[in-house]
Amino acid sequence: MSDVILKVESVSKQYRLGLVSSGTLSHDLKRWWYKIRRKEDPFLQVGEANDRSTVGNSDYVWALRDINFELKRGEVLGIIGKNGAGKSTLLKILSRVTSPSTGVIKTKGRIASLLEVGTGFHPEMTGLENIYLNGAILGMTKKEIKFKEDEIIDFSGCRRYINTPVKRYSSGMRVRLAFAVAAHLEPDILVVDEVLAVGDAEFQKKAIGKMQDISREDGRTVLFVSHNMGAIMNLCTRALVLEHGNIVFEGDEKEAVNFYIMAKKDKEQIDLKHRNDRIGNGQFLISYITLMDSNHNPISEVLSGKDLIIRVEIDKKEDIDYSKLIVSIAFQDSNENTVLLFSSDELKSDFTNLNNSNSFFLKIPKLPLRGSFYSLRLVTTYKTTRVEDFIDTIDNAFKVSVIENDFLNTGKKLRRLNQVFLEGEFMA
């Protein structure tokens, strides 16, 4: 079935930086002056690409620039991008909260977003009254809500409190009730912004589980925004990669994830030159770290189960006997527990080649980490691993983002833990 349900045609969105109030009146007057002479808005010609970290010349930036794509009925489209790439702006435009600066979006179905939970809840009204109000705000009719009333109350698990004002609810109950309403929406196109998912871990799991049910079982058309590459690969049938408001990749979801994590060379070299929190005698200093895939392409995030190469560059200060160098690299979880440790003395690695080079590599085949963030601890010592012999040591040198992936090749959904994978088999 090739039934196009949503068509986005050269949509752009421009924002003005700085204080909205200063100088806007003169710009508004200028816009109006161009408009009555039927000329194009002068400020639509001046915008710059939206790069958060650099200073631009213009006050106007393009949060989205010339976005084109189509969505077919029953398709699950993933949208990937870094913070500020324009994902949320795109969703805002699609859900008609704000309008595009240029371009047209055509749709054949009603669009609703799943995670705008609790919008319009009134604390003074009872749970039941709020179900109706919230449902109506999200676009349901009274009849539809009445039909699903029991189901919603059961899903929320708040039946006992249903005639009590919502202000007496615990925050958890409020979220449950709100999500119960949102989960029973039945729009033609569902917009899901996982970035906006709030609540405790249990609720997030429930929410993501519900999204999976909706997209897999109901065959609904879904637009899915997420930072979780594993979820994107699990759920989506196609994906877009946004960067600075432009679509830089469109196509198969696996290729899109690969494209996304294969970052630009200059950016993904982690500069450690300015770190002062070092321990050691400083015979050399660790200056750069680069993460690379098995083909030595720099990457910004790592897929679990894939080969990882860590390249470490050093800045030599004094000549030492590199055959006696000991290096250890540790992956630590958020509680500073070491999850993985690679130590060159245990591995019997040899660094004599450092005499005529200033970089070494650590190759980790089939990275066994589950999807999470891990901080790298780098230790270099001479002869022994005692603190007196430290050459250069950096704690928390870099946060590695590991993306959940099917390490075990079983196709099962993985639990969210920051631990390691090991192969094994149960027998009976």
Next chain:
Amino acid sequence: MNTASEEQWLFTISSKRRIIELNFKEIARYKDLLFLFVKRDVVVKYKQTILGPLWYFIQPLFTSVIFTLIFNNIADISAGDGVPPFLFNLAGITAWNYFKECLTGTSDTFKKNQGIFGKVYFPRVIIPMSVVISNLIKFGLQLLVFFGFYLYFVMFTEKASNVSLQISLVLLPVLIIVMGTLGLGFGMIISSMTTKYRDLTFLVAFGVQLLMYASAVMYPLELIKSKVADGRIPKIAGYLIEYNPMTSIIEMFRVITLGIGDVDYSMLIYTVIVSTIIFLFGLVIFNKTEKSFIDTV
């Protein structure tokens, strides 16, 4: 799928906008939401109060007593022969309150609802419409109080010798609609303008208060006219009061309920026209604002 049905889009989202875009079909689809908002406004207002909806009655009654004391007893303004000043004030205040509540209730639509508006779409005009309708319920209750006192004065006292029900009472619904449209129109204009420039919010609070004094609420228009003729009030102030649409509405309200007042049908038509223009203008800029206000608020 043939190409003909391929072009049948449910709706399109674009930056271009028609000048007046009141999509009745869409509003009809959201009518349940409209009624739920009305219900919310009515139910929530006096929750956890002891007197509850009695507050609807207390406020106009006390204001009328104070006005009678100050303007009629102290300042010696005559309400007219055979008309109890209390009833005169109550009529003015009841009508004025409806307009005032519509205006102030809608004037902060965008600011007050930016949380909801920033998250989900529904026709934004639903919110000011719900304000006007929920105020209508309040106005209906206050009207009952007014007619209660009206009956009391006519039947049990001699003070209301000149008061008589007019056949023009059938115009009351027209008057109510005009008041609602005028309040809604002004409210939409103010709420749209304050999203970007907050200056008007400061004006609304005391501007409404000032407008009341210029709307013949606590004095008959006749009095102003005679004072202008005497030269005790500058002509320009006289014109301002006379051509203020709310003056004609309140005078008209007193004409059809009490049978006193100095206004004719040409003034009513003038008011209807002015209100319609303001309403349409409000709708235009409201529609313009709702598309992108979330970026400027």
